[in-house]
Amino acid sequence: MTQPSKSPESPLPLRKEGREKVTGRAQYVDDLTFPNMIFGTTVRSSVPRGRIRKIFFEGDLPWNEIVIVSAKDIPGKNSVAHILDDQPCLADELIHHAEEPILLLGHSDRFLLEEARRNVRIEIDPLPPVLSIDDSLARKEIIWGKDNTFKSFLIQKGDVNQAWNKAHLVVEGEYFSGAQEQLYIEPNGMIAFAEPGNVTVWGSMQCPYYVHHALTSLFGLNKEKVRVVQAETGGGFGGKEDYPSILALHAALLSRKSGRPAKFIYDRAEDMAATTKRHPSRTRHRTAVTKDGKLLAMDIDFVLDGGAYATLSSVVLSRGSIHAAGPYDCPNVRISSRAVATNTPPHGAFRGFGAPQSIFALERHMDHIAAELGLAPDEFRRRNLIQEGQTTATGQRIREKPDLEGLLKSALDSSDYNRKSALFTKENRKPGQKIKRGMGISVFMHGAGFTGSGEKFLASVAGIEATPEGKIRVLASSTEIGQGARTVFSQIASETLAIEFDDVEVVQPDTNLVPNSGPTVASRTTMVVGKLIESASLALKETLIQSGYLANSYTRDEFKNACANFIARTGPLRVFSQYQQPEHIQWDDEKYLGDAYGTFAWAVYVAEVSVDLSTFETRVENFVAAQEIGKVMHPLLAEGQIEGGVVQAIGYALYEDVLWKNGSMWNNRLTNYIIPTATDVPRVKVLFKENPYRYGPKGAKGIGELPMDGVAPAILNAVEFATGARVDRIPLLPEGLMKALQSPEQGKKVLKRGDK
Numbered sequence: 032m033t034q035p036s037k038s039p040e041s042p043l044p045l046r047k048e049g050r051e052k053v054t055g056r057a058q059y060v061d062d063l064t065f066p067n068m069i070f071g072t073t074v075r076s077s078v079p080r081g082r083i084r085k086i087f088f089e090g091d092l093p094w095n096e097i098v099i100v101s102a103k104d105i106p107g108k109n110s111v112a113h114i115l116d117d118q119p120c121l122a123d124e125l126i127h128h129a130e131e132p133i134l135l136l137g138h139s140d141r142f143l144l145e146e147a148r149r150n151v152r153i154e155i156d157p158l159p160p161v162l163s164i165d166d167s168l169a170r171k172e173i174i175w176g177k178d179n180t181f182k183s184f185l186i187q188k189g190d191v192n193q194a195w196n197k198a199h200l201v202v203e204g205e206y207f208s209g210a211q212e213q214l215y216i217e218p219n220g221m222i223a224f225a226e227p228g229n230v231t232v233w234g235s236m237q238c239p240y241y242v243h244h245a246l247t248s249l250f251g252l253n254k255e256k257v258r259v260v261q262a263e264t265g266g267g268f269g270g271k272e273d274y275p276s277i278l279a280l281h282a283a284l285l286s287r288k289s290g291r292p293a294k295f296i297y298d299r300a301e302d303m304a305a306t307t308k309r310h311p312s313r314t315r316h317r318t319a320v321t322k323d324g325k326l327l328a329m330d331i332d333f334v335l336d337g338g339a340y341a342t343l344s345s346v347v348l349s350r351g352s353i354h355a356a357g358p359y360d361c362p363n364v365r366i367s368s369r370a371v372a373t374n375t376p377p378h379g380a381f382r383g384f385g386a387p388q389s390i391f392a393l394e395r396h397m398d399h400i401a402a403e404l405g406l407a408p409d410e411f412r413r414r415n416l417i418q419e420g421q422t423t424a425t426g427q428r429i430r431e432k433p434d435l436e437g438l439l440k441s442a443l444d445s446s447d448y449n450r451k452s453a454l455f456t457k458e459n460r461k462p463g464q465k466i467k468r469g470m471g472i473s474v475f476m477h478g479a480g481f482t483g484s485g486e487k488f489l490a491s492v493a494g495i496e497a498t499p500e501g502k503i504r505v506l507a508s509s510t511e512i513g514q515g516a517r518t519v520f521s522q523i524a525s526e527t528l529a530i531e532f533d534d535v536e537v538v539q540p541d542t543n544l545v546p547n548s549g550p551t552v553a554s555r556t557t558m559v560v561g562k563l564i565e566s567a568s569l570a571l572k573e574t575l576i577q578s579g580y581l582a583n584s585y586t587r588d589e590f591k592n593a594c595a596n597f598i599a600r601t602g603p604l605r606v607f608s609q610y611q612q613p614e615h616i617q618w619d620d621e622k623y624l625g626d627a628y629g630t631f632a633w634a635v636y637v638a639e640v641s642v643d644l645s646t647f648e649t650r651v652e653n654f655v656a657a658q659e660i661g662k663v664m665h666p667l668l669a670e671g672q673i674e675g676g677v678v679q680a681i682g683y684a685l686y687e688d689v690l691w692k693n694g695s696m697w698n699n700r701l702t703n704y705i706i707p708t709a710t711d712v713p714r715v716k717v718l719f720k721e722n723p724y725r726y727g728p729k730g731a732k733g734i735g736e737l738p739m740d741g742v743a744p745a746i747l748n749a750v751e752f753a754t755g756a757r758v759d760r761i762p763l764l765p766e767g768l769m770k771a772l773q774s775p776e777q778g779k780k781v782l783k784r785g786d787k
Contacts, residue, residue, distance in 0.1 A: 043667050044525075044532045047517035048263070060220035060235050060262040065292040068222070069098065070141050071285045072295075074134035074151045075305065079160040079374035079694030080174065081126045083133065083153060090150035097147050098137035098289040105249065105284065111277055112248035113241070117175075118340035118377065120249060120280045126155060127174065128339035128376050129695040130305040132277075137285045137293055160374035160694055164313050164336050167371040174339075175372035181337050182345035182370050184352045186424055186623050189363035194328030198319035202400045203780040206316070206392035207760040208743075210336075210689040211309035211682070212696075212704060213381055217265025218302040219274060223282035224292040225250075230283050231258040236275040237267045238550035239508050239540045245276035246283060261540040267512040268679070269380030272552055273342055274306045303699035307379025308689060310335040310347055310370070314355070314392035319363075324404050324414045328363035329424075331355045333389055337370040338377035344370035347378075349482050351385025353627045354740075356424035357393045358435060358476040359415045364424040375694050380552060382679065383739035386477055394473040394744030395759055398751065408748065409443060412474050425627045430615070432722060434659065435474060438635040441718050442472070442657040446637040452752075459753060465645055468652070469753030471638045473741035478628030479733030480555045483618040486610055486629070492546035493563035494607035495524055495571055499598050501591025503528065503568075505537040506607075507548040509560045514735055515668040516556050522665060523561050523728045527568035530590055546607060554632070554733025557664060559610060561728040566608040574606065613726055630724050632737045634658035636677075638745040639713075642753045647765035647772075649685055649750055650711070657718040658737060662730030666719070669734055673717045676738025682706045684743035688762050 051057040086101075088094050102109050102123035109123060110116040122133045133153060138144045161172050167179045175181065195201055221234035230246050239259040246257045259279070264271065278295055285293040297305070313334045319327040333355050337344035352368040401411035416435040422428050443449065448470055455468040480486050493507040503524050511517045521535040538544055548560045575581035578601070581593040597604050618625040639653040656673050663669050686705045690697040698704045723730020743761050751757055756771040 043665055044518055044522055046515060047521055047537060048511060057263040059217060059265060060222060060233060061296050063222055063233055063262060065222065065224065068292040068294055069137045069139050069285070069289055070144055071135055071137045071282060071293050072144050072148045073132045073281065074136065074148055074153070076122065076126045076129055076131040076133060076153070076155065078126060078155055078157050079129045079162065080158040081155040082158065083122065083124055083126065083155055085154045086134070087152040088150065089152055090146070092143070092147055092150060096138060097144070098285060100135035100284045100288050104288055107249055107251045111280065112245045113273055113276065113342065114345060115341040118342065120277065128374050129693065130376050132281065135281050135285050137289055162373055162375065162691070162694055164311070164334055164371060164373070167373050168334070174374060179372045180369050181341045181372060182348050184349065184366070184368045184623055186352060186364065186366040188422070188424055188426055191328045191330050191363045191365040194319045194363045198327050199322040200400070200403055201317065201319050202396070202403055204316045204396045204399055204759060206314045206395055208312045208388045208391055209762060210311050210378065211381060211687050212303055212689060213268040213270030213308070214706060215266030215268055215270055218297045218299055219271065219278055219306060220296040221275065221278040221282045222292060222294045223279060223286045225283045225287035228252070229256050231260070232279045232282060233260045233262050234275055234279060235264045235271060236261055237264070237271045237510050237512055237552065239510070239542055240547045241273060241550060242276050242279045243542050245280055249280050250283070257542070259542045261510050264510060264512045268382045269384065269552065270307060271512070272380040272550060274379065299701060300699050303704065304696045305376060307342065307377055309381035310337060310344065310378040310385065310388065312336070312388035314389060316392060316396045318396065318400055320400055320404065324406050324411050326359055326361040326415050329356050329361050331366045333366060333368040335370040335385065335388070336373050336375070336378060338373060338375045340377045342377040343379050346482065347380065347385040349385070350478070351389040353425060353478065353482065354386040354476070355389035355393060357390065358417050358433065358474060358633060360417045360421045361415070366424060375691065382676065383736045384553065386736065386740050387680070387683065387743065390473070390475045390740045391743045391761060394475065394741065395747060398748045408472055409439060409448070413439060416474070423627070426624045427626045431630065431724070433631070433633045434720065434722070435633055435635065438633060438657045438659060438720060439474065441720070442635040442637045442655050445657070445716055445718060446470070446639065446653065446655040448472070448637055451639065455753065465643065467642045467644065467753040469640050469642070469749040469751070471640070471745045471748030471750070471752055473636050473745040473748065475741040476631040476633045477554060477733070477737040477740055478631050479558050480629050481553050482627055483620060483625070486559060487612040489549045489610065491549040491559060491563065491610045492607050493548040493560050493567060494546060494605060495564060495567045496603065496605035497571065497594040497598065499595045501534065501594045503530065503535045505535065505564055506545045507560050507564065508540045508542070508545045509548050509556045510540050510551045512551060514556070514672060515665065516551070518668060519557050519561060519664050520564055523564050524568050526729070527565050528572055528590070531587060534587070554736045557731050558724070558727040558733045561731065562726060563608040563610060565728040567606045570608065571604065571606040574604070629726055630661070630732055632658060632660045632732050632734060634737055634741055636741040636745045638742070638749045640746060640749040640753060642750060642768070647769045649746070649763060649768065651681055651713050651746060653713050655716045655718065656738060657720070659720040659722050660734045660737070661724040661727050661732035662721055663719050664729060664731045669719065670717045672734050673738045674715045677715045677742050678707060678712050680739050680742030681712055681746065684746045684761050685763055688764060
């Protein structure tokens with residue numbers, strides 16, 4: 032037998048890239064420079080919809096020195112290759128959203144370049160824009176396809192129509208969520224060098240092979256002629272999933288025309304105005320329940336605002352739809368969903384990927400049903416929690432023991448929920464009470480990995496190789512964007528091979544060096560790619576043992592000698608592992624039924640809030656986050672993921688209001704786009720329950736998106752507890768609460784059906 036992995040008492044491994052980051056040695060894209068390099072800037076549309084008539088280059092500027100790129104300079108099809116390829120790289124004739132790129136300018140002098148951008152005048156004949164979900168659904172103008180619909184889904188379980196007459200209560204509700212800016216600490220940036228027949232880019236990104244695909248498509252090049260290298264990346268949260276492809280194309284086009292390396296670095300204002308955000312949503316619920324509080328039927332209508340182009344809206348809609356019925360046992364479910372077009376910049380990936388929108392609506396609705404039944408919010412949920420052997424909305428049979436009741440008890444006990452609820456109820460009734468307090472809960476789950484057959488179609492590959500010095504190099508295109516991927520990958524390889532953590536290096540993602548292990552999205556990096564690394568590590572060890580270079584039990588030096596001897600006599604020691612879908616996963620893409628995910632992470636969150644009735648401000652005073660995520664690989668990193676997600680979701684719930692003006696983000700500055708600071712958030716108490724997942728490394732599941740899902744409804748449930756105001760729209764700003772307090776019955780609709 033090999034040596035056991037480190038005991039629980041062993042110190043946790045330090046972050047692989049931590050020292051370089053804190054000492055300033057880490058090289059972000061704006062730290063990189065190349066000889067003879069020029070800078071690029073983008074000339075954008077100022078209107079949400081229109082037709083380009085003429086472009087003027089004005090001012091006393093040396094226009095002959097400035098490189099100008101238009102759609103006419105694109106060598107192939109003018110589209111950003113992704114899912115539907117409907118988005119042009121540069122607008123040619125028609126404008127479909129404000130901030131749409133029209134021209135690229137390049138020069139070695141950044142100041143002159145900015146002056147040139149301001150002196151480009153574009154004559155545009157405006158066309159009537161569509162700027163809301165309602166106008167898009169009403170087909171006020173047809174701006175995309177035949178009916179403004181990017182994608183629609185219908186998920187059905189049982190027979191919803193026959194359930195209404197059997198119900199004791201039928202409760203209806205309508206819920207809204209706004210856009211949210213990812214606000215990664217490092218804005219988008221890219222450098223490209225396009226030589227004849229070759230393109231290389233370096234940039235801040237989550238998905239190198241997405242960028243690679245976009246470049247090969249636009250330039251019509253063979254795959255080996257395009258190289259994509261991830262620079263150190265200062266955060267992504269989904270905002271650097273698909274958008275970097277656009278920036279890479281722009282940099283490569285400018286480099287191709289100038290014959291020089293070209294660098295684009297967005298400032299914060301441009302990054303906020305022009306790039307993707309979380310999809311705004313509208314959700315309508317109609318729910319039938321029995322007298323004793325059991326769910327009979329859930330009829331859900333879920334709509335996302337996709338912006339001007341399809342981008343990732345179809346898959347965001349997919350995940351949001353599948354999560355819309357939550358972790359509850361309900362025999363009859365119908366979920367109708369659509370992603371529709373509007374003339375705003377395209378919305379895209381953001382941590383949670385549609386689930387925060389639909390879970391917000393569901394968990395607010397569950398509180399409303401509980402109130403109508405006269406049940407406590409926790410008790411109503413407890414009566415309906417899904418159990419092993421029961422099925423989700425897509426008919427997926429739960430093969431694990433989610434133990435949501437255990438998580439619920441842990442969260443309630445840790446937050447002192449029952450005592451505080453009784454105390455706050457009493458104190459809130461005191462005459463003249465200006466500070467009211469409340470408790471709110473949410474129960475939810477998040478599917479780990481790509482939806483349905485996604486992982487099967489990706490067929491991701493990851494590998495490891497040994498060096499003559501006995502070191503191990505991890506080969507994967509999964510990117511480190513602050514979440515700790517390099518650390519966990521090193522941990523998986525070192526523990527599997529029973530070698531030192533410091534003997535493992537994770538190769539910087541470079542499409543010339545690493546295989547396509549899929550995008551760094553969907554809570555899949557540790558669970559899916561980590562499992563491939565674990566499998567490859569086991570195979571490498573077995574190769575050394577079977578070839579006689581290594582005994583079953585070995586020391587660090589013996590492992591190093593075995594690697595050196597194998598390589599000297601046999602050649603490179605490199606092993607790859609490709610994803611194989613577990614046999615039990617069955618999914619019907621046409622009917623949208625079956626195993627939507629290999630597994631789910633499960634959670635119960637509790638928020639304690641105070642509301643100042645003088646200013647109508649809401650403050651989160653305490654927060655408990657209890658979750659089951661399989662095996663916790665690195666407790667400190669896992670806790671950081673939960674804490675960070677909770678803080679980000681507090682912003683989603685209470686602070687981050689994207690203001691739109693004629694299709695443009697009006698508050699695209701950190702001075703007027705408000706996010707929570709350290710003084711605005713409580714200490715988050717994080718609780719983990721372990722239930723190892725067979726198909727994850729060491730039993731780990733995905734974790735990154737989970738904490739984004741359940742925070743907002745828990746907070747608004749607590750606000751309603753404190754004030755009695757029904758608010759079903761986020762973000763909840765003070766003026767929104769003030770308005771709701773003036774109309775406490777707003778949005779409430781209950782249809783009584785008798786004592787059934």
